[in-house]
Amino acid sequence: MNEANFDLVVVGGGAAGFNAALSCRARYPEKRVVLVDQEPEVGYYRTLLPMFMAGKLPEEKLFFWRPGEGMGLEVRTNVKVRSLDRQAKRLTLESGETLGYQCLILAPGGRPVVPPVFERSVTPDGVFPVRSLGVAREIKAWLLAHRDIVVLGGGLVGSKTSVFLRLAGFSVTLVEREAHILPTVLSANTARPLQRHLENMGVRVCTGTTIDRFKADAAGAVKAVRLATGEWVPCGTFLVGIGSTPDVGFIRETDLMRDGELVVSTTLQTVDPAIFAIGDAVAIQTPDGARAHPWTWPQAVAQGKLAGTNAFSASPRPLKRTTRVNAQNISGVPLMILGGPGVGSSIEARPGPGEGVWREFFLDDSRIVGGALVGDIAGAGPLHFTMANAEDVSQRVAGLLAPRTRAFRPSTWTRLGQSYRARNFAVKESTPC
Numbered sequence: 001m002n003e004a005n006f007d008l009v010v011v012g013g014g015a016a017g018f019n020a021a022l023s024c025r026a027r028y029p030e031k032r033v034v035l036v037d038q039e040p041e042v043g044y045y046r047t048l049l050p051m052f053m054a055g056k057l058p059e060e061k062l063f064f065w066r067p068g069e070g071m072g073l074e075v076r077t078n079v080k081v082r083s084l085d086r087q088a089k090r091l092t093l094e095s096g097e098t099l100g101y102q103c104l105i106l107a108p109g110g111r112p113v114v115p116p117v118f119e120r121s122v123t124p125d126g127v128f129p130v131r132s133l134g135v136a137r138e139i140k141a142w143l144l145a146h147r148d149i150v151v152l153g154g155g156l157v158g159s160k161t162s163v164f165l166r167l168a169g170f171s172v173t174l175v176e177r178e179a180h181i182l183p184t185v186l187s188a189n190t191a192r193p194l195q196r197h198l199e200n201m202g203v204r205v206c207t208g209t210t211i212d213r214f215k216a217d218a219a220g221a222v223k224a225v226r227l228a229t230g231e232w233v234p235c236g237t238f239l240v241g242i243g244s245t246p247d248v249g250f251i252r253e254t255d256l257m258r259d260g261e262l263v264v265s266t267t268l269q270t271v272d273p274a275i276f277a278i279g280d281a282v283a284i285q286t287p288d289g290a291r292a293h294p295w296t297w298p299q300a301v302a303q304g305k306l307a308g309t310n311a312f313s314a315s316p317r318p319l320k321r322t323t324r325v326n327a328q329n330i331s332g333v334p335l336m337i338l339g340g341p342g343v344g345s346s347i348e349a350r351p352g353p354g355e356g357v358w359r360e361f362f363l364d365d366s367r368i369v370g371g372a373l374v375g376d377i378a379g380a381g382p383l384h385f386t387m388a389n390a391e392d393v394s395q396r397v398a399g400l401l402a403p404r405t406r407a408f409r410p411s412t413w414t415r416l417g418q419s420y421r422a423r424n425f426a427v428k429e430s431t432p433c
Contacts, residue, residue: 005100006074007031008311009091010107011081013042016279016300016307017107018065023308025072031312034074034099036091041133042077047297049136050157053143054164062133081250086272103274103311106251106262107304110244110280110295115152115211124216130161130241139239146236147171150225152211153242154181156328159194161241162203163331173204173233180207185324185340186360186372187347193356193374197333214238246281263291266318268307276311278303284322292322299324321388324370327377336377338387339370350401359401366394376403 007028010021013035021035035042043065051057067075080094084104091099112129126146128139143149147170151162154176162174176183180191181198195205206227213226214235225235248262256262256270261283268276268284279300283291303319310316324339333356341347341362349360357375361368368387373380383400386393393400 002097003100004034004097005032006034007101008033008103008105009099009101010035010105011037011091012107012109012279013037013039013075013077014046014107014109014279014300015297016109016304017105018043019301019304020105020107020276020278020308020311021073022065023305024311025308027309028312029072032074033072034076036076036079036081036093036099038078038080039132039134040078042075044133046131046133049130049133050161050164052133053130053136053140053161054168054170055140056164056168059137083250084254086254086275089274101274104276105307105311106270106275106277106281107279107300107307108247108249108251108281111247112240112244113242114240115242124214124220124222126222126236127214127238128240130157130239131244139237143170143237146221148234148236149173149239150175150211150233150235150237151239151241153240154178154205154207155184155241155243156182156326157243158239158241159198159330160328161239162198163201166198166201166203167331171234172202173206173235174198175209175211175227176205176207177210178207181205185337185370186374187341187349189349189351190358190360190372190374193358194330194333194335197330197356201331211238244280248281251281261291266322267310267316268303268319269310269316276307278307284319286322294322294324296324296326298326323384323388325384327380333375334373334377336373336380338368338372338380338384342369345369348397348401353403357403359403361393361397361400363393363397366392368393378403 008024008031010017021033024033044062048057048062052062081091082094083092089101112131114129128135149165149170150173151158152175154174159181162172166172180188181195182191199205209228211225212228214222215224217223222235222238224232226232251262262277262281263283263285264270264277265285268278270277280295283293285291306319326337328335342364345362345364347360348363351358359373361371367390
C-alpha cells in the first residue's frame with residue numbers, strides 16, 4: 001500500500017481549505033502540508049463562475065493560484081477520500097493511497113441541491129447545477145446554441161447568474177419558490193427594488209412557483225419547462241442554483257458528527273482536537289450553546305486563515321465573529337447583507353431617500369441579528385460592529401436606519417463605467433407568472 005505522511009492534511013480546495021493550507025505554510029514554513037480535492041482543479045474563485053459562463057471573464061482570471069507557484073504546498077487533485085481512521089491518524093483515498101497526519105483540516109464544502117425532477121439520470125441534456133468550474137465550462141459551451149435560459153433559485157447564486165447572462169444578451173427567466181427573491185436574507189420590501197431592477201434589465205422573474213415538468217426535443221435536449229402554475233416556458237438551458245447541502249461524505253461514517261451536523265468550537269476544532277473543520281459543511285457552536293452556520297465566502301476565507309494558524313498552536317484562538325456578512329454588487333446596485341432574520345425577530349426598515357434605496361434590520365431583544373442595505377451601503381462597517389457586539393440599539397434604531405450618503409445618481413454610475421448596463425435594456429413591466 002502506498003503511504004505518505006504529512007504534518008497537515010487539508011481536505012477540500014475551496015476558499016476555506018485553500019486559505020487554511022496557505023495560512024499554515026506561512027505560519028509554520030517547516031511543516032509539510034498537502035491539500036486533497038476531488039475536483040481536477042483548485043485555487044479558483046467560485047463566486048466568479050457566473051461571469052465566466054456569460055463570457056464576461058476569461059478563464060485565467062478565475063484563478064488565484066496555479067500549480068508550480070511554490071509556497072511549499074503539495075496538492076492532490078481529482079481524488080476522493082474513502083475513509084478516516086482517527087486512532088491511526090490516517091486518511092485512505094479512493095486510489096488506495098493512505099495519508100498520515102499530525103493535524104487534519106476538513107473543508108469539504110457543499111454539493112448542489114438538485115430537485116428530484118431534474119436529477120441527471122432522468123432529465124434531458126442542458127440541465128446543469130451552478131457550482132464547479134468543470135460544469136461551468138460545460139454550461140458556457142452549451143449556451144452558444146441554447147440561448148433561452150431558465151434559472152431555478154432566486155438566491156444570490158441564481159440572481160447573479162441571471163444578471164450576467166442577461167447582460168450577455170441571453171433570454172433569462174428566474175424562478176423562485178418563495179414569494180420574493182433572496183428570501184433567506186431579505187424581507188419582501190427590501191427584495192422588491194432588487195427584483196424591479198432585474199425586471200428592468202429584461203430578466204423575467206417568477207416568484208411563488210417552481211418547475212414540475214420538462215419537455216425534450218428529438219435529440220434529448222431540454223426545450224421547455226413547466227411552472228407549477230401550469231405555464232410552459234421555452235428553455236434550451238436549465239440552470240439550478242437553489243443552494244447546496246454540506247458534503248460530509250466519508251465524515252458521516254466517523255463519530256465527528258453531532259445531531260447530523262459537523263459541529264466545531266469557536267476555535268474550529270471538532271471533538272477531536274487534532275481535527276479542525278471549516279466552511280460550508282460546519283456548524284459553529286458558540287459558548288452559549290447556540291449553533292451558527294455562517295456559510296459565506298468571507299467567512300470561508302476567515303475560517304481558513306484561522307484554522308491554518310491554529311493547527312499547530314498551543315493556544316488556539318477563537319473565531320471573532322460568526323455573522324454572515326456579505327457584500328455584492330448586482331449590476332450597479334450595491335448590496336450589503338448583514339445576515340438573515342432569526343426565528344421570531346422583528347423588522348425595522350426605512351426606504352430612500354431615492355428610488356431603489358432601502359435599509360432594514362432584523363432585531364431580537366433590541367439587538368441587531370441581521371439586515372441589509374440596498375442601493376446605499378454607507379456605514380455598513382459600524383453597523384456590522386454594532387451587530388457583532390450585540391449592542392442594545394433600542395434608542396438608536398431611527399438613526400441607524402438613516403442612510404449616511406445620498407442615493408447614487410445616474411451620473412455616478414456613468415463615472416464608474418456602469419451606465420451601459422442601463423442603456424442596453426429597455427425598462428419594461430413585470431410579466432405575471
